[in-house]
Each structure stands twice: as C-alpha cells, then as structure tokens.
Amino acid sequence: MGTQQIILQKYKKRLADIKKRCHGTFDITFRRLETNLGEVTIIFIDNMSNMDLITEHIVEPLITKHIAHHDIHYMMREIIEVGIVEEVMTEEDAIQHILTGHTVVLFSFTDKYAYCETKSYSGRVIEEPMSEAVIKGSREGFVENLEDNICLIRRRVKSHKLKFEKLSIGSNSHTNVVLTYLEGEAPDQLLDYIRQRLCDMEVEYLPGSYYIDERLQEKRSFLDTIGYTEKPDVAVALMTEGRALVLADNSPFAITAPHFFIENFSVADDYYLNKYTQNYFKLIRWTAFFISLLLPGIYLAIMTYHFKLVPTVLAFRLAVTRAGVPFPTVVEVGIMMFFFQVLREAGIRLPRPIGSALSIVGALILGDAAVGAGLTSQITVLIIALSSISLFLNPKLYGGVVLWSNIIIFFSSVLGLPGFYVGFILFCSHIAGLTSCGYPFLYPMGTFKKFGFKDLLIRGDLREVSGNIFKRGKKP
Amino acid sequence: MRKLLLAIIIVGSGLLTSCFSYKDINGMIFITALVVDHVDGEFVLYAEAFHSYRSNKTNTEMGERVVYASNGVTTFDAARKFSQKSSYTIDYTQNKVVIVTQRAAEKGLKNILDLYERYQDALIRSHILILEGDPKALMEIKIKEDEYIGLYLYQLMENPEIGVTNAQDRINQFYNARLMGDKITVVSMLTIRDELGEHKLVLDKSAILKDDKLVQVMEYEDILAYHFLIDEVKIASIAFPNPVTNNGKVVVDVLKSKTKTDLEFDGQRIRLIKRIKSRTKLGGVQMPMAFDLNTARALEKGTNEVIKANCEALFYKYKDDDVDIFDVKEIMMRKYPQYNIENPLKITEIVVEVDTNLEGSDNITDFIR
Numbered sequence: 001m002g003t004q005q006i007i008l009q010k011y012k013k014r015l016a017d018i019k020k021r022c023h024g025t026f027d028i029t030f031r032r033l034e035t036n037l038g039e040v041t042i043i044f045i046d047n048m049s050n051m052d053l054i055t056e057h058i059v060e061p062l063i064t065k066h067i068a069h070h071d072i073h074y075m076m077r078e079i080i081e082v083g084i085v086e087e088v089m090t091e092e093d094a095i096q097h098i099l100t101g102h103t104v105v106l107f108s109f110t111d112k113y114a115y116c117e118t119k120s121y122s123g124r125v126i127e128e129p130m131s132e133a134v135i136k137g138s139r140e141g142f143v144e145n146l147e148d149n150i151c152l153i154r155r156r157v158k159s160h161k162l163k164f165e166k167l168s169i170g171s172n173s174h175t176n177v178v179l180t181y182l183e184g185e186a187p188d189q190l191l192d193y194i195r196q197r198l199c200d201m202e203v204e205y206l207p208g209s210y211y212i213d214e215r216l217q218e219k220r221s222f223l224d225t226i227g228y229t230e231k232p233d234v235a236v237a238l239m240t241e242g243r244a245l246v247l248a249d250n251s252p253f254a255i256t257a258p259h260f261f262i263e264n265f266s267v268a269d270d271y272y273l274n275k276y277t278q279n280y281f282k283l284i285r286w287t288a289f290f291i292s293l294l295l296p297g298i299y300l301a302i303m304t305y306h307f308k309l310v311p312t313v314l315a316f317r318l319a320v321t322r323a324g325v326p327f328p329t330v331v332e333v334g335i336m337m338f339f340f341q342v343l344r345e346a347g348i349r350l351p352r353p354i355g356s357a358l359s360i361v362g363a364l365i366l367g368d369a370a371v372g373a374g375l376t377s378q379i380t381v382l383i384i385a386l387s388s389i390s391l392f393l394n395p396k397l398y399g400g401v402v403l404w405s406n407i408i409i410f411f412s413s414v415l416g417l418p419g420f421y422v423g424f425i426l427f428c429s430h431i432a433g434l435t436s437c438g439y440p441f442l443y444p445m446g447t448f449k450k451f452g453f454k455d456l457l458i459r460g461d462l463r464e465v466s467g468n469i470f471k472r473g474k475k476p
Numbered sequence: 477m478r479k480l481l482l483a484i485i486i487v488g489s490g491l492l493t494s495c496f497s498y499k500d501i502n503g504m505i506f507i508t509a510l511v512v513d514h515v516d517g518e519f520v521l522y523a524e525a526f527h528s529y530r531s532n533k534t535n536t537e538m539g540e541r542v543v544y545a546s547n548g549v550t551t552f553d554a555a556r557k558f559s560q561k562s563s564y565t566i567d568y569t570q571n572k573v574v575i576v577t578q579r580a581a582e583k584g585l586k587n588i589l590d591l592y593e594r595y596q597d598a599l600i601r602s603h604i605l606i607l608e609g610d611p612k613a614l615m616e617i618k619i620k621e622d623e624y625i626g627l628y629l630y631q632l633m634e635n636p637e638i639g640v641t642n643a644q645d646r647i648n649q650f651y652n653a654r655l656m657g658d659k660i661t662v663v664s665m666l667t668i669r670d671e672l673g674e675h676k677l678v679l680d681k682s683a684i685l686k687d688d689k690l691v692q693v694m695e696y697e698d699i700l701a702y703h704f705l706i707d708e709v710k711i712a713s714i715a716f717p718n719p720v721t722n723n724g725k726v727v728v729d730v731l732k733s734k735t736k737t738d739l740e741f742d743g744q745r746i747r748l749i750k751r752i753k754s755r756t757k758l759g760g761v762q763m764p765m766a767f768d769l770n771t772a773r774a775l776e777k778g779t780n781e782v783i784k785a786n787c788e789a790l791f792y793k794y795k796d797d798d799v800d801i802f803d804v805k806e807i808m809m810r811k812y813p814q815y816n817i818e819n820p821l822k823i824t825e826i827v828v829e830v831d832t833n834l835e836g837s838d839n840i841t842d843f844i845r
C-alpha cells in the first residue's frame with residue numbers, strides 16, 4: 001500500500017470517528033469539497049459559526065485555488081484565508097474545536113488537519129446590569145460571552161500588567177474560565193490559592209460561575225465570602241486594589257476575591273457622585289443593615305420581656321394594637337416574616353408585569369388584610385416592613401441577614417434582651433471567624449494596621465482610597 | 477469543640493430565664509398610679525390601671541382606665557389581692573406615681589415602700605407624693621388634661637415651669653435621702669381643689685418626713701426660700717415693694733440660680749454659708765418707672781434683700797422646730813467627720829450672701845404685641 005493510500009485510509013477513519021462521536025447532533029455539518037489534490041471535509045456547527053467566513057475564506061479558496069503542496073503548513077499559510085488557523089494535534093482537540101464553533105478541516109492528501117477560528121454566537125448585547133444600576137457611572141455590564149467580557153476589561157486597562165489566565169473546567173462541558181488580575185498588584189499567595197482551587201475542581205459540567213463561587217467559599221456560612229459584580233468598571237477598580245477576578249463563559253458575573261464584609265455596603269455610585277452625599281447614604285445603608293438584622297429581635301425582646309423600657313404612651317398604644325391578636329408576639333412576627341418572604345419570592349420569580357400587580361396585592365395583604373383579620377397588629381407590620389425594606393438597601397447581604405435575623409428572633413423570644421445580645425454576639429463571632437481566600441472577612445475592622453484600606457464607613461478622596469489594599473502606605 | 481460550645485450557649489440560654497419570663501404586652505394590665513392609705517390597722521391600696529381589649533361590639537381594639545381597690549395587712553398582701561379582680565397580669569413597670577395619704581404618711585412610709593423594695597418589676601424611678609385629702613375622691617376625679625391621673629401627675633412633675641417640686645420626689649431619690657444625715661426628706665404634696673366647677677390636682681406644698689414619718693407641712697410661701705437654700709430653684713418670681721418709686725410692688729423673674737454651700741465649725745458654733753448667685757429679669761411693676769442702670773442696681777439690691785430675709789427667716793423657723801431640712805448634719809459629717817455632734821442644727825447660724833444680676837435693657841427690640 002502506498003503512502004497516499006495510507007493517508008486516505010487515515011482520513012476516512014478519522015472522519016468516521018468524528019461522525020461517530022458527533023452522532024445524534026443534527027447541527028454539526030460535514031461538508032465535502034473536491035480540490036485538485038483530492039477530497040477535503042470541513043466540519044462546523046452552522047449556528048455557532050460565521051457562515052460567510054466559512055464560505056468565502058475556507059470553501060471558496062479550497063475549491064478554486066490550485067493546491068501545489070501536500071504540506072499542512074502550506075495549506076494554512078497559502079490557501080485558507082482565515083485569521084486564526086492552527087494545526088489540530090488530537091482527535092479530542094478536534095471535537096472541542098468543533099463544539100466551540102470553530103471549523104475543522106480534514107485533508108485526504110495529508111495526515112495532518114487544522115482548525116479555523118470561525119465562531120460567531122448570537123448573544124445578548126451589552127446593556128446596563130439590572131442588579132447594579134447607577135445614576136452617573138458606566139452603563140456597561142458583563143454579558144454571557146467571555147470574549148466580550150474580556151474586551152470590556154481590556155478597554156479599561158491598557159496595560160501589559162493585565163493578565164488573563166485561561167483554564168478549561170468541566171470534564172464534559174470544557175467551559176472556559178479566565179483568572180484575571182493585575183500583575184504586581186494582586187498578591188501571589190492569593191493567585192496561587194485561586195489557581196489551586198480552580199484546578200482542583202472536579203466537575204463534569206460547569207454551566208455558570210456559581211460553581212466556582214461555591215468552590216472558593218471557605219466555610220459554611222449564610223454570608224458570601226466571595227464577591228461578584230456585573231460591572232466591568234467595578235471589576236477593574238477591584239483589580240487595581242489588588243483583587244483577582246474569575247470570569248467564566250456563559251456567566252454575566254465576574255467573581256471577585258477576596259471579598260470583605262464592608263464591601264457589601266458600597267455601590268458604584270459612591271465613587272461617581274459627591275462624596276459627602278454618598279457618605280450620608282452609605283451611613284444609611286449601614287443603619288439599614290442593623291435595622292434589618294436587629295429590629296425584629298429587639299422589638300420582640302422589648303414587647304415580651306422588657307415593657308419597662310418602652311415609654312408609657314407607646315406601651316399603651318402597643319397593647320391596644322395587639323389587643324385583638326390571638327397569637328403570641330413571636331408567632332405574629334414569624335407569620336409576618338414568612339408572608340414577606342413568600343411575597344418576595346413570588347415577586348422575583350414572576351414576570352415583571354405580573355410582579356408589580358402582585359406587590360400591590362401583597363401590600364394589601366400585609367398592610368391591611370392581615371391586621372383586619374386579626375392575624376397581626378399594625379406595629380408588627382410596621383416593624384417587619386421596615387426591617388424588610390431595609391434588607392433591600394444591601395442586596396448582597398439579603399439571604400444572610402434574613403437568616404441571622406431569624407436566629408436573633410429565636411434567642412430574643414427565649415431570653416428577651418439577654419437572648420438578643422447572645423444572638424448578636426454569635427453573629428459578630430461568626431463573621432469575625434470567616435475568611436475570604438485566606439484574608440479575614442471582617443477586614444479592615446480589627447486589622448486596620450495590617451492593611452492600607454481607606455474606604456471604611458465613609459470614603460475619602462478618590463486619590464486616597466484607590467490604592468492597593470494589600471500594600472499599606474503605598475501612594476496611589 | 478465548636479458544636480459543643482454552641483450547644484452550651486443554647487442550653488445555657490434556656491437556664492438564664494431568671495427574674496423575667498415571656499409575656500405578651502396585650503396580656504398585661506399596666507398600673508399608672510398607686511394610692512396607699514392606712515385605715516384601722518390595714519393598708520388600703522387603690523390602683524389606677526390601663527387595660528387593653530378588643531371590643532366585640534365595635535370590632536376595634538381599645539384601651540380603658542380601670543380602677544382597683546384592695547386591703548391587706550401589708551402592702552404586698554393588698555397588692556396581691558388585685559390579681560383576684562383582674563383578667564390579666566398586673567404590671568407595675570409603667571407606674572408613674574405612688575401617692576401616700578397624709579394619715580398613712582404620719583404612720584410611716586417604711587412598710588409602704590417595702591413593696592417597692594421587694595418587687596423586682598416595680599420601677600423605683602416613679603414619683604412619690606403625699607396626698608392631702610380623700611384617696612377615694614382622688615380615684616374618682618376626672619381631669620380634663622389626661623384620662624389617667626398617673627400620667628397627668630407625671631407630666632405635672634416633669635413640667636419645668638412648676639417650680640415647687642423637690643429633689644426627693646422620686647422613689648430612688650427618696651430611698652437615698654431617707655438614710656442620710658438627720659434622716660429628713662422633703663417630698664411634694666398633692667391637694668385636690670375645686671376651681672370654677674372643675675377638680676384640679678395641685679402641687680403647692682411639701683411634706684417633711686423624719687424617719688419616714690410625716691412631721692410637718694411646708695407651705696407654698698416657704699418653698700421658694702427653701703429651694704434657694706438647697707439649690708433647687710428652677711423658676712421663680714419674687715415680689716417686693718418697689719425700691720425706686722416707693723409705692724406699688726415690683727416682680728422679678730428668676731431665670732437661673734445657683735447656690736453654693738459651705739460650712740464652718742469653730743468648735744463652738746457652726747456657720748452654714750449659702751452663696752446664692754442668680755440671673756433675673758424684670759417681670760412687672762405696679763407703677764410706671766424709668767428703667768435705667770440706677771434702677772436696675774436698686775432692683776438688684778431689693779431682690780438680694782428679699783431673698784436673704786426669706787432664707788434666714790425660713791432657716792430659723794425650722795431651726796426652732798428642730799427639723800434639719802437643710803442637711804446640716806450631713807454636711808457636718810462630711811466636712812468634719814472627727815466631730816460627733818448629736819444635734820448640729822442647734823448650734824448653727826446661717827450666713828446668706830446673695831448676688832443678683834438683673835438682665836435686660838430699656839430698648840424695645842420688637843413690636844409684636
């Protein structure tokens with residue numbers, strides 16, 4: 001058997017193997033072409049590839065041009081007219097390239113084969129992120145396309161220090177994940193930690209970044225010790241402070257690490273608008289956090305154990321408003337909190353037009369019907385409503401605060417104010433014991449001397465607060 | 477280890493329920509005023525209370541004033557009997573005032589206050605008053621300013637314009653004062669008066685108690701001088717003959733006053749020195765007069781003389797009665813602990829130095845009339 005015969009057999013076998021592995025997927029296209037040297041097959045997924053590019057720059061040159069050599073490099077250099085063309089080393093790689101949207105070219109006259117970068121997805125356009133809307137800042141938000149997200153970051157940092165380390169996670173999904181950081185700003189130990197955690201991930205499929213998020217969390221907690229952002233400007237700001245980002249394909253969020261407790265109180269507008277007014281609003285967010293966490297507990301403790309702390313006129317008023325309620329106050333508070341959570345869940349899951357109608361019905365139920373039905377008193381509605389509205393001021397703390405608020409309510413109902421203090425101390429101890437990628441979660445509280453963070457309860461001038469947080473004393 | 481700690485905290489928390497337990501606020505009857513009388517060897521307690529309930533007639537939640545009366549051999553015994561007549565638990569945490577009738581006060585407050593000393597939930601920041609009159613009439617009285625006598629009296633006592641209340645009008649202050657020096661306390665006295673067809677509760681006298689027993693009643697005229705001497709002046713008006721026109725009277729308003737007390741003992745006599753410094757303004761005059769610097773100086777001098785005279789007269793009055801309302805014994809014990817004089821008031825002379833500053837000018841600064 002001559003060499004050409006062997007190459008032809010290899011070609012046929014390779015083609016058959018690929019067809020076999022791609023069996024059952026209707027959208028993979030196998031296009032046979034006849035060239036002057038023999039048969040060529042191009043394989044691509046038509047809904048993930050740029051058809052114009054394939055037609056004009058792969059198919060047409062192969063058919064019309066005279067192929068003078070059997071050499072694959074000659075083909076890549078002279079015949080195929082696509083920007084990125086590289087040799088494929090294994091059959092497994094070939095499959096991956098096809099599934100990514102690339103076009104794989106198999107030649108019957110050479111035993112090597114190549115892929116051309118032709119992917120083109122229809123994806124969401126870049127738009128303002130819903131969860132981090134701003135008044136004055138950038139309107140751009142991350143999208144599901146990883147390349148677009150990288151572009152959004154690159155546009156903001158035109159520096160050779162900006163690094164993107166690509167990894168493939170998921171033994172079956174082969175999802176692209178990119179570790180992003182500014183070289184020299186992010187501590188090596190942080191990068192090593194994240195790299196190791198990413199490499200240790202043993203998952204078959206990675207549909208989104210939340211798998212990574214969970215993997216990077218160190219301890220079981222209601223509070224997230226890993227941050228996220230939908231805004232590239234925020235992501236870049238965090239990188240300049242020394243943090244690292246993890247971007248995953250198909251996820252419109254960038255994971256930020258390390259993530260500290262006080263970051264939950266910052267919004268992008270804090271850095272875009274007048275610092276004095278924003279400092280005021282930041283204090284309101286802190287106050288809202290304490291209201292949402294502590295108010296139901298302290299209300300319960302005072303209403304059921306320590307009447308003497310209530311001014312007389314208010315005590316009488318409270319007694320009158322509760323006069324028709326058949327349940328103990330703790331049950332009443334529990335019912336109202338449950339109502340509110342049901343309403344919130346329903347509001348989130350439903351489409352927006354129905355959601356607004358639901359909120360009206362919910363407000364009626366909570367505000368009036370529940371009181372009228374004798375299920376609750378007006379003051380409890382007020383307390384739970386205030387506490388619940390306060391939750392929305394710090395959305396990233398929502399779940400954790402709701403659950404911790406319930407824990408404090410439990411202790412308050414058992415012990416009154418001493419129980420309330422026990423609950424609050426447990427909460428403080430818990431967050432003080434958490435770490436984020438090895439850094440104390442409560443930072444910079446209690447660790448002020450170790451870190452150079454200047455953006456605590458209130459922010460200073462942008463020049464002062466925008467330095468690297470891991471390098472104390474470093475001038476921006 | 478962590479789970480063990482958590483278990484200890486939770487189990488330990490359950491054991492911490494010491495002096496209080498879970499109660500719903502609508503399941504309580506809040507006492508607002510407590511009146512204590514002593515009749516035929518028994519204590520009679522009257523309580524005014526707030527009771528909340530849901531009316532099935534109007535289908536609304538309501539709060540209502542309820543009154544209780546009971547008697548017993550001790551105040552505790554009488555208080556316990558309230559429970560026999562109430563649907564909910566009686567709660568003393570919102571009590572504003574403890575009113576002791578004059579006859580009960582004459583027998584002594586020690587046994588009465590025993591209830592407050594022993595009952596943990598009772599607030600010792602409540603006011604204490606001595607009632608001149610019938611306690612039943614007090615409980616039946618309808619005051620237009622407030623539905624509750626307790627709340628009304630609380631507001632009355634807290635009113636900075638009232639000027640006649642005393643430093644020992646709260647139970648906690650009374651507890652301290654009753655054990656100090658000559659064990660004399662001065663508390664305000666409540667009187668029921670009829671004015672223009674309406675019942676009024678008036679505070680214009682003070683009760684003097686020695687060893688917790690009522691010994692004397694200080695009239696309204698003496699209270700101001702007493703307050704000057706013990707540095708308790710909040711607001712006051714002093715009327716005296718006009719030293720400028722020599723006819724009619726002039727009224728000076730005391731805006732602020734500070735009294736510094738010193739005591740000197742030479743081995744024979746005690747000199748109680750009171751240095752009174754006050755800021756005043758002209759309140760009114762009966763006859764027209766030109767107000768200038770000379771007039772101001774003359775009014776200041778007149779004010780000084782009146783305050784001095786009233787204070788000295790009051791001191792000697794109570795010295796003669798041997799009632800040490802000026803805490804001479806206490807001050808003496810603190811300053812000269814080495815001397816043990818049985819009755820220092822007897823050998824005490826008072827020196828009153830008054831320095832009044834009359835503020836104001838003859839310029840009219842506004843025309844709002």
